[in-house]
């Protein structure tokens with residue numbers, strides 16, 4: 081058995097858990113919007129066409145913020161197409177996903193839906209085929225009280241009060257050659273700065289995210305961030321990161337340790353932001369918005385890109401395994417560990433498309449395996465993230481990563497009730513691990529919950545015919561010690577341990 085020792089000291093705090101860390105993403109892509117969150121006429125939908133079963137699962141998941149409407153989709157989108165009387169809205173070609181876009185769901189529908197989901201909206205403006213003027217008119221429509229063309233247009237569409245949307249993305253993945261209106265770093269950096277300047281003139285209270293790299297493997301990674309920040313540092317609040325992790329042939333440990341790649345990516349972007357801050361001699365610190373992250377296995381569109389134009393085609397409907405859920409649990413550990421710099425994170429996407437929730441027209445929506453670590457982390461990562469000192473007696477070998485630490489862990493502590501929650505992952509596929517956690521505190525604890533995902537049946541999925549095949553299972557493989565707690569972590573598993581202070585304080 082692998083042995084790992086960790087020390088927690090409630091005095092050593094990384095940062096309060098950022099409320100926006102448990103975000104998601106709704107894009108006009110495949111069946112995420114249409115037949116996902118919105119399916120008028122479905123027996124599970126309400127009078128607005130919102131799937132009530134999907135809304136219920138979204139709330140259960142603890143989704144705190146939702147990015148909309150894209151994604152690659154936004155770079156060819158005209159927001160005006162999606163507002164006003166539905167019968168007058170145009171049907172368009174969506175060039176990003178080779179789909180037919182009927183525009184029956186748009187901004188006002190999304191804002192009604194997000195209120196029901198009890199989450200915060202995060203809107204993206206089109207800086208691909210459009211620019212400063214359209215970003216400003218969209219902001220005027222959403223946030224300006226009244227008495228101007230676009231604010232009065234909103235009112236004429238039945239929404240008297242401004243929406244006061246705070247969080248805005250300045251385009252999407254503008255470094256990617258696949259992006260409509262793809263730009264060089266200098267072109268995008270200038271445009272982001274000018275768009276931000278103009279948007280802040282409309283509403284100084286907004287928070288702005290500039291595009292970082294589409295993934296850490298982009299040839300321009302690092303140089304892109306530096307150039308964009310040189311132009312836009314003073315105008316923006318956040319820089320984005322996107323990453324989708326995949327299985328690695330012949331290297332299950334490498335896949336289970338995907339969070340190491342996330343750690344490195346975040347460290348690189350933090351270093352770049354701080355490098356530009358030093359060059360600019362500014363005290364302002366840029367935070368990170370990891371606004372697309374997930375694991376994925378299916379291609380988005382066939383390589384020849386010749387499929388028929390369709391409305392809401394089945395795209396990237398990954399069926400996730402128990403192993404994927406373990407990886408997702410570890411990615412959430414990485415995000416929490418970096419909560420001093422990662423202020424926003426959105427798992428991509430919410431329903432059907434690379435998603436924790438699945439919906440079919442003839443069934444109630446169900447939870448994919450990856451739903452569970454997200455929901456438990458969103459619910460129980462409370463208070464402050466604690467710094468974890470970890471040591472293990474061994475490393476495990478990954479052909480693609482080299483030596484990998486077998487166990488990864490993070491902990492949070494809620495000062496209000498004295499509770500501590502430990503999230504841990506064993507990335508060894510062959511050996512269980514004994515996690516020995518020392519907690520620097522006079523109090524003893526009681527164990528409230530010990531839940532495990534994985535450990536066996538790693539390829540099991542939650543199919544429509546068996547939607548609860550993979551769920552978190554209770555475990556008793558733990559022991560309170562005079563200095564903390566020990567717990568056994570099965571091979572290839574994710575674990576949550578909830579500890580309460582004896583007096584419930």
Ligand code: AHR
Pocket residue numbers: 107109150151152153252253294372428429
């Ligand atoms: O989430 C799917 C797509 O992945 C998004 O549209 C794009 O931003 C990314 O490449």
